[in-house]
Amino acid sequence: xxxxxxxxxxxxxxxLLDVRNLIVHHGQLRALSGVSLQVFPGEVYAxxxxxxxxxxxxxxxxxxxxxxxxxxxxYDGRDVTRVRPDKRATAGxxxxxxxxxxxxSLTLEENLKVGATFARSxxxxxxxxxxxxxxxxxxxxxxxxxxxxxxxxAVAIGRALxxxxxxxxxxxxxxxxxxxxxxxxxxxxxxxxSSGVTVLLVEQDVSQxxxxxxxxxxxxxxxxxxxxxxxxxxxxxxEAAYFGMGGHHAATAGAAENIAVEGSEA
Amino acid sequence: MSWxxxxxxxxxxxxxxxxxxxxxxxLFGVMRVVNLAHGDLxxxxxxxxxxxxxxxxxxxxxxxxxxVAIMAVVGYVLQRSLLQAAITRGELTTLIVTFGLSIVxxxxxxxxxxxxxxxxxxGSSLISSSFSIGSGLQIAWLDVAIFGxxxxxxxxxxxxxxxxxxxxxxxxxxxxxxxxxxxxANYQHVFGICAALAFATVALAGIAYGMTTVVSPTTGxxxxxxxxxxxxxxxxxxxxxxxxxxxxxxxxxxxxxxQINISYELLAGYIVFLVVLVIRPQGLTARRSQT
Numbered sequence: 236x237x238x239x240x241x242x243x244x245x246x247x248x249x250x251l252l253d254v255r256n257l258i259v260h261h262g263q264l265r266a267l268s269g270v271s272l273q274v275f276p277g278e279v280y281a282x283x284x285x286x287x288x289x290x291x292x293x294x295x296x297x298x299x300x301x302x303x304x305x306x307x308x309x310y311d312g313r314d315v316t317r318v319r320p321d322k323r324a325t326a327g328x329x330x331x332x333x334x335x336x337x338x339x340s341l342t343l344e345e346n347l348k349v350g351a352t353f354a355r356s357x358x359x360x361x362x363x364x365x366x367x368x369x370x371x372x373x374x375x376x377x378x379x380x381x382x383x384x385x386x387x388x389a390v391a392i393g394r395a396l397x398x399x400x401x402x403x404x405x406x407x408x409x410x411x412x413x414x415x416x417x418x419x420x421x422x423x424x425x426x427x428x429s430s431g432v433t434v435l436l437v438e439q440d441v442s443q444x445x446x447x448x449x450x451x452x453x454x455x456x457x458x459x460x461x462x463x464x465x466x467x468x469x470x471x472x473x474e475a476a477y478f479g480m481g482g483h484h485a486a487t488a489g490a491a492e493n494i495a496v497e498g499s500e501a
Numbered sequence: 502m503s504w505x506x507x508x509x510x511x512x513x514x515x516x517x518x519x520x521x522x523x524x525x526x527x528l529f530g531v532m533r534v535v536n537l538a539h540g541d542l543x544x545x546x547x548x549x550x551x552x553x554x555x556x557x558x559x560x561x562x563x564x565x566x567x568x569v570a571i572m573a574v575v576g577y578v579l580q581r582s583l584l585q586a587a588i589t590r591g592e593l594t595t596l597i598v599t600f601g602l603s604i605v606x607x608x609x610x611x612x613x614x615x616x617x618x619x620x621x622x623x624g625s626s627l628i629s630s631s632f633s634i635g636s637g638l639q640i641a642w643l644d645v646a647i648f649g650x651x652x653x654x655x656x657x658x659x660x661x662x663x664x665x666x667x668x669x670x671x672x673x674x675x676x677x678x679x680x681x682x683x684x685x686a687n688y689q690h691v692f693g694i695c696a697a698l699a700f701a702t703v704a705l706a707g708i709a710y711g712m713t714t715v716v717s718p719t720t721g722x723x724x725x726x727x728x729x730x731x732x733x734x735x736x737x738x739x740x741x742x743x744x745x746x747x748x749x750x751x752x753x754x755x756x757x758x759x760q761i762n763i764s765y766e767l768l769a770g771y772i773v774f775l776v777v778l779v780i781r782p783q784g785l786t787a788r789r790s791q792t
Binding site for chain 2 (some may be wrong): 298299300321324325330337338339341345350352353354394395398
């Protein structure tokens with residue numbers, strides 16, 4: 236909302252992120268087989284799926300940490316498929332990576348400063364992040380390695396926000412956190428959205444994703460199995476898409492584990 | 502009195518060794534590159550200094566900033582080209598590439614400068630004289646100046662790394678390259694800046710060595726690289742002030758060894774090095790994950 240850079244009137248209708256038929260390999264293994272999605276400004280787009288479905292690979296490919304074998308990624312109408320991750324970041328894509336990935340030898344404030352080094356101009360200042368997470372102000376001089384998982388997640392979100400992104404990529408915010416903490420972290424989402432940020436998130440916790448999303452897509456073994464608005468899909472449909480149809484559970488679980496192992500290596 | 506002398510000389514030499522070591526430590530701490538051409542690059546810096554003085558007849562002090570600037574640019578370019586290509590291919594490749602670079606540099610120097618020893622003439626100024634404390638203690642101003650330079654360099658590096666924008670980015674990239682990229686940092690450029698910094702200290706090390714004694718094309722691997730390694734390992738990998746501690750321990754051990762028997766100078770240094778490796782492999786200033 237804040238930036239309609241080109242001044243095009245139909246900006247609202249054009250997707251901010253347009254992913255077309257993405258195929259991604261981890262070595263020999265095919266992690267994504269032709270996934271497409273369109274995220275419009277102001278949306279909260281949730282990718283759900285079981286462990287190893289290819290969710291994180293999708294998000295990492297969008298951020299530029301993997302390059303796809305085939306397919307296209309358009310950001311703000313521009314083809315960024317082969318653009319370096321740092322260039323995508325300075326163009327307004329910020330990612331909160333899986334496992335937080337803070338800089339452990341830096342203090343909290345220094346982590347934020349790194350996030351702000353190549354920031355675009357916008358509403359997110361250190362003060363605003365400290366308002367969002369009031370405990371941070373007093374502990375900004377501490378190394379983040381000593382902080383709890385939830386606190387680290389908050390710092391990771393803060394580090395992404397101070398870059399003033401147009402598009403925020405959130406990878407498994409709930410991973411390894413107590414449900415109360417997860418609730419609290421997702422409670423910040425409205426405030427983040429009200430600043431004009433568009434959110435694409437990956438979440439294993441389906442109920443959490445359904446609660447916040449305006450649009451969702453379910454992945455299974457690298458394929459899209461369901462897409463739509465949360466209001467338009469039934470719990471049965473989600474369950475079927477999440478686990479796969481029929482009695483392939485055992486085989487599916489095995490394959491998923493394989494992908495997960497490959498994925499964590501890469 | 503001669504023992505006190507040995508210890509004081511050892512401490513002062515430790516400053517020179519810290520200069521040798523801090524660039525090596527920086528490259529390893531940030532990029533995980535063990536630069537086997539480190540010593541040879543210091544030798545190149547000494548020869549460049551000798552060349553500049555011979556051709557332009559500038560006073561030797563003036564040659565220092567010129568050589569430092571040249572080496573910093575060389576560092577950035579080498580990092581963005583050869584070293585980056587090696588890093589992309591894996592840690593072992595960086596060893597092979599820097600080993601190859603070391604051989605190329607040594608033979609290049611042999612070709613252009615012959616195998617003769619050369620030194621950087623400091624002329625007859627205050628710095629070439631010495632002062633004495635009591636009866637048996639002769640201390641060269643040059644050694645004091647180099648020790649002071651080492652401390653200033655380490656202070657400067659520490660300030661840069663902790664307080665400047667690029668220093669912070671260097672530490673961030675050392676911690677987590679991918680996360681730094683997600684924050685918009687071009688890690689290759691950050692690596693380049695770090696290499697420029699390391700090569701600037703290498704230049705100072707080479708010039709300082711050329712002033713205290715003489716260099717030949719093989720000095721780099723024979724002396725500078727080995728002492729740098731020993732100082733880094735004794736002090737603790739990746740720790741800046743550890744290089745000074747390591748340098749001083751190495752210098753003092755060598756001087757004490759020489760005091761016992763002049764042929765024990767090098768031996769004593771390496772024995773201490775091995776003892777530290779066995780007893781305290783993380784180094785004397787063991788602070789984990791510190792760059």
